[in-house]
Amino acid sequence: MEIVAVYPGSFDPVTYGHLDIIQRGLAIFGQLTVAVAHNPHKSPLFSLKERREMLEAVLDRDPRIEVDDFDGLLIDYAQRKGARVILRGLRALSDFEYEFQMALMNRRQDNSIETLFMMTGETCSFLSSKLIKEIASMGGSVKGLVPDLVAERLKAKFLNLKEGG
Ligand code: ADP
DSSP: OOOEEEEEEOOTTOOHHHHHHHHHHHTTOSEEEEEEEOOGGGOOSSOHHHHHHHHHHHSOOOTTEEEEEEOSOHHHHHHHTTOSEEEEEEOSHHHHHHHHHHHHHHHHHOTTSEEEEEEOOTTTTTOOHHHHHHHHHTTOOOBTTBOHHHHHHHHHHHHHHHTTO
16 A cells, blocks of 8 residues: 655755655655645744745656645645655754653554654755754855755845845
8 A cells, every 4th residue: 555655844945955855755756745844933034935845846757756735734734635644853862852742642642643764864864944044144155965956045045035025
């Protein structure tokens, strides 16, 4: 039976760390929905539309991948999608506590949906959207850490913010 998985996150913006998890996830799951969380309380740098656009642009045209977004409870969304699995990536110990709490809370709400963790790729362990934004905001190079299109969007975004746009 084909397993449907949801990979939720802020993707603000998408990095090679995310893309690595998606590629490896596709080797296991029959359908993978990359679900962009609205997350207004996190004050994302990029709008929901921009985050989705970047994902759509950099992901392979593979019929097994879908880009979507969701608001509200992740577990409700996963149920609506008919997902069996919530896929998350793990980098360092620092990711663990939050992920652990969230996985247990989600299981409490629906124990038929499993949260599965995939270890980061060895070249991606230090990579986070937050760090990428910090580097880009100070004019540093993020080449090789995010797709070129994302690097360009970051540059344009910070230039725009600087100019008060
Ligand atoms: P969130 O705000 O939900 O943490 P992120 O976009 O930061 O959203 O991350 C989405 C998921 O991808 C999380 O499970 C996160 O741990 C994972 N992730 C992000 N960067 C990496 C990376 N470099 N390697 C492995 N997993 C990652």
